[in-house]
Amino acid sequence: MRLVVADDSTVMRRIVIRTLRQAGFDAEVLEVADGRAAYVAAIEEQPDLVLSDWNMPDMTGIESLRAIRAAGSGVLFGFVTSESSEAMRAEAEAAGAAFLITKPFTPETFRDVLSAFV
């Protein structure tokens, strides 16, 4: 599996990657630190999955997702975010996100959510 992990926090990218491994997912990971880089990586690298924070500098996660879809990419995209209101979930779904995982998460959370898609 080829994966893009987008989060402006280095330690959160490490935690996401560590948790994926603990959940049993073997992935080749490209790390990016803002929404624009996530957009570029999604278009140019055509990964199997983008896992993105919501709140990031230089394009938020939702702005990045909308740009990805506007560019014609149907890449599997999920949010990993500290916020999760019903309004955000609806916004994410409307923009084409497959799921939203709330921080803090566990390997079991990743396994439960991701196994339906990858």
Next chain:
Amino acid sequence: METYASTRELPTTGDFASIVAQVWQSFLDSVIVEEPDPSDAMLASFHTEDRVVGWVSITGDWSGHLLVTTSSAGAREIAAGLFELGVDEVGNDEVADAVGEVANVVGGAVKGMISEACSLSLPQVVFGAGMIVHLGAEERTTVRLMWKQELIEVSLWEACATANNGGAR
């Protein structure tokens, strides 16, 4: 000073302790416990000029700040734990990233308990915060927890128009 009375029900210290415990369990595989009555020695160690504060601001139909404060040693322990490095291997970049992300995750959960019609800022971190924190806000809820012999304080401050006590303590 104008008084400010919030009618909104805010998270309790128990809610805070529960949120922080979840973060520690999930990301540090560790137990953190509430310390309602810290000793004088603990407080002396905590109230030093080298404190580290990470915070996120909440804006919308409720506005304020969620602060995570700990000693320099406590902040290094958090960074070492989250990065899975030794305490001697983490520098200020790792400490700032780690403490900011703890504030971000706790702040996201707290925001969700206060209002859905709010947004969360990117986290900010200040080193040597003993003298410089001033937020134009009033303290609403504070919980103190103990981890690796260090106090970690999580507090919620509500923005108010005429606060003149700031956040400096």
